[in-house]
Amino acid sequence: xxxxxxxxxxxxxxxxxxxxxxxxxxxxxxxxxxxxxxxxxxxxxxxxxxxxxxxxxxxxxxxxxxxxxxxxxxxxxxxxxxxxxxxxxxxxxxxxxxxxxxxxxxxxxxxxxxxxxxxxxxxxxxxxxxxxxxxxxxxxxxxxxxxxxxxxxxxxxxxxxxxxxxxxxxxxxxxxxxxxxxxxxxxxxxxxxxxxxxxxxxxxxxxxxxxxxxxxxxxxxxxxxxxxxxxxxxxxxxxxxxxxxxxxxxxxxxxxxxxxxxxxxxxxxxxxxxxxxxxxxxxxxxxxxxxxxxxxxxxxxxxxxxxxxxxxxxxxxxxxxxxxxxxxxxxxxxxxxxxxxxxxxxxxxxxxxxxxxxxxxxxxxxxxxxxxxxxxxxxxxxxxxxxxxxxxxxxxxxxxxxxxxxxxxxxxxxx
Amino acid sequence: xxxxxxxxxxxxxxxxxxxxxxxxxxxxxxxxxxxxxxxxxxxxxxxxxxxxxxxxxxxxxxxxxxxxxxxxxxxxxxxxxxxxxxxxxxxxxxxxxxxxxxxxxxxxxxxxxxxxxxxxxxxxxxxxxxxxxxxxxxxxxxxxxxxxxxxxxxxxxxxxxxxxxxxxxxxxxxxxxxxxxxxxxxxxxxxxxxxxxxxxxxxxxxxxxxxxxxxxxxxxxxxxxxxxxxxxxxxxxxxxxxxxxxxxxxxxxxxxxx
Numbered sequence: 001x002x003x004x005x006x007x008x009x010x011x012x013x014x015x016x017x018x019x020x021x022x023x024x025x026x027x028x029x030x031x032x033x034x035x036x037x038x039x040x041x042x043x044x045x046x047x048x049x050x051x052x053x054x055x056x057x058x059x060x061x062x063x064x065x066x067x068x069x070x071x072x073x074x075x076x077x078x079x080x081x082x083x084x085x086x087x088x089x090x091x092x093x094x095x096x097x098x099x100x101x102x103x104x105x106x107x108x109x110x111x112x113x114x115x116x117x118x119x120x121x122x123x124x125x126x127x128x129x130x131x132x133x134x135x136x137x138x139x140x141x142x143x144x145x146x147x148x149x150x151x152x153x154x155x156x157x158x159x160x161x162x163x164x165x166x167x168x169x170x171x172x173x174x175x176x177x178x179x180x181x182x183x184x185x186x187x188x189x190x191x192x193x194x195x196x197x198x199x200x201x202x203x204x205x206x207x208x209x210x211x212x213x214x215x216x217x218x219x220x221x222x223x224x225x226x227x228x229x230x231x232x233x234x235x236x237x238x239x240x241x242x243x244x245x246x247x248x249x250x251x252x253x254x255x256x257x258x259x260x261x262x263x264x265x266x267x268x269x270x271x272x273x274x275x276x277x278x279x280x281x282x283x284x285x286x287x288x289x290x291x292x293x294x295x296x297x298x299x300x301x302x303x304x305x306x307x308x309x310x311x312x313x314x315x316x317x318x319x320x321x322x323x324x325x326x327x328x329x330x331x332x333x334x335x336x337x338x339x340x341x342x343x344x345x346x347x348x349x350x351x352x353x354x355x356x357x358x359x360x361x362x363x364x365x366x367x368x369x370x371x372x373x374x375x376x377x378x379x380x381x382x383x384x385x386x387x388x389x390x391x392x393x394x395x396x397x398x399x400x401x402x403x404x405x406x407x408x409x410x411x412x413x414x415x
Numbered sequence: 416x417x418x419x420x421x422x423x424x425x426x427x428x429x430x431x432x433x434x435x436x437x438x439x440x441x442x443x444x445x446x447x448x449x450x451x452x453x454x455x456x457x458x459x460x461x462x463x464x465x466x467x468x469x470x471x472x473x474x475x476x477x478x479x480x481x482x483x484x485x486x487x488x489x490x491x492x493x494x495x496x497x498x499x500x501x502x503x504x505x506x507x508x509x510x511x512x513x514x515x516x517x518x519x520x521x522x523x524x525x526x527x528x529x530x531x532x533x534x535x536x537x538x539x540x541x542x543x544x545x546x547x548x549x550x551x552x553x554x555x556x557x558x559x560x561x562x563x564x565x566x567x568x569x570x571x572x573x574x575x576x577x578x579x580x581x582x583x584x585x586x587x588x589x590x591x592x593x594x595x596x597x598x599x600x601x602x603x604x605x606x607x608x609x610x611x612x613x614x615x616x617x618x619x620x621x622x623x624x625x626x627x628x629x630x631x632x633x634x635x636x637x638x639x640x641x642x643x644x645x646x647x648x649x650x651x652x653x654x655x656x657x658x659x660x661x662x663x664x665x666x667x668x669x670x671x672x673x
Contacts, residue, residue: 025532033520235516239577242480242515243533244506409483 026253052272059281073156119151200290205376210344219265227327233325250400307391308367314398360386424488450640463631471640472620480510512589519563534581
């Protein structure tokens with residue numbers, strides 16, 4: 001017998017076709033799994049966006065309602081010693097107030113405890129006008145006191161209290177006014193010289209990078225554990241590992257398909273936020289924050305987001321391959337998420353973006369900073385390119401690591 | 416007779432965790448699962464590895480299928496080394512054990528196509544084989560039913576079919592009838608004989624004596640990771656039943672220790 005059994009002719013029923021790349025086969029399978037499973041697709045793509053939209057909208061409506069509640073209710077204000085100089089001003093502040101000039105005592109104040117009464121009691125000192133006119137703040141004597149009794153648990157009562165306080169404070173300021181700051185003499189006169197665009201850019205650059213990165217990460221977190229740790233837990237990965245497929249094909253196939261799914265889930269969450277944000281901020285305020293970005297900005301945005309998703313999917317895949325099961329994967333990913341959140345908060349505490357190009361080679365942080373630069377109209381293509389190249393390099397490294405892990409019996413079959 | 420499998424000095428040692436040490440009643444951190452195992456198998460025969468639980472049968476078969484790496488030694492399957500050409504080995508073999516599961520979400524139809532692609536089976540051949548194999552095992556009626564909804568027996572038959580999508584020359588089967596109901600077990604053993612008739616080589620592990628007697632042409636008895644005896648069934652039995660012969664060898668092997 002020969003020492004090494006040599007390949008022999010045998011009786012093969014067919015000739016195997018030339019070995020094709022299996023990466024696409026794996027990607028197709030992952031897609032078939034993802035898009036074919038309605039509940040998985042719903043929970044990871046439709047639900048995040050929908051939930052965010054519903055919750056934010058409800059919160060916005062709730063806040064709006066709270067503000068509106070009681071704003072049209074008529075409030076009876078009993079005024080004791082109404083000063084002649086103030087009467088015209090006070091009676092014009094709100095049409096839903098009926099003023100009655102009458103004195104009141106402790107029993108009336110006690111009645112205010114009932115929060116269902118739309119009542120405010122306002123007491124001026126007798127001869128208010130003359131005392132105020134002769135009062136010298138430099139004398140050190142206590143100033144006159146105006147008493148306003150109200151019930152803060154009653155929205156209408158509380159509203160009128162605020163209105164009266166504001167009106168009286170304004171009246172007081174007006175009496176002692178010595179100078180104004182930035183009083184515009186015409187509508188064209190602007191003291192803040194920032195353009196509306198720059199103001200918008202400032203707001204978006206603080207807000208959106210973190211939001212985008214967080215949404216993408218939560219998308220990855222929702223999908224990756226079940227695709228790798230889940231396959232390990234269910235014993236289906238071993239079935240793949242006994243096929244002639246190369247380990248790097250499996251790793252690349254997993255990372256690419258997970259990136260696509262994470263992107264979808266991230267887009268869904270982002271749409272949820274984008275669509276509900278106006279409701280959240282409250283249409284009443286009528287704030288329009290300009291969102292003006294050029295084609296180059298959008299292109300950079302897309303490239304950064306794609307590379308960020310790729311690197312997130314590969315990082316989470318590695319953690320999930322190390323984990324024993326899906327639950328364990330979740331535990332392992334959580335500390336990692338805190339790091340991402342921390343990196344996401346950085347732009348809020350700094351002015352401008354880092355100029356040192358090396359910073360853009362730090363994974364995750366680089367994506368946040370380049371996104372901040374894009375939204376802040378501070379786009380530098382050098383930074384974007386360093387970010388993209390390093391992210392792709394890290395993802396490549398991760399795919400290589402993942403294929404090594406698929407080959408490691410300790411990681412794949414260790415109990 | 417043409418040699419198709421050669422195993423030379425295959426060894427595997429596992430590191431035991433504290434918990435495993437307690438279960439095994441040992442303070443040894445290392446456990447030798449397979450101890451310089453050598454044997455050969457010929458084309459067109461059913462070779463059985465017979466041994467008690469924990470003897471190292473499964474570990475041996477997992478090394479042959481390249482799922483785990485030997486610490487030393489090598490094995491050649493139809494000319495491909497498990498060390499230097501694991502992908503080549505995997506293309507030649509069909510490996511089946513109860514540990515290998517199929518994704519619940521997919522249908523037999525999809526899985527057959529998917530694994531055929533991973534094995535580079537041409538489309539036309541794939542269709543033909545699918546039809547033939549599904550009909551042979553009665554899977555055709557359930558071709559579009561998700562694996563999750565198949566009966567246990569049907570799942571096992573499907574696993575067998577999937578492991579053979581590429582019509583491998585060598586079939587490695589860990590405990591082929593374990594956990595199967597009598598009907599499925601019979602279907603499987605009949606099919607193994609049918610495959611032998613087609614010139615395929617089957618390497619199986621078992622602890623069931625009757626299975627060895629009924630199926631195997633050659634047998635190796637493995638105890639504590641060591642191959643104690645290996646040869647044709649009649650050589651190994653030496654006029655006794657395989658069961659009596661096994662216990663004789665077992666006593667010789669363990670006698671010194673007790």
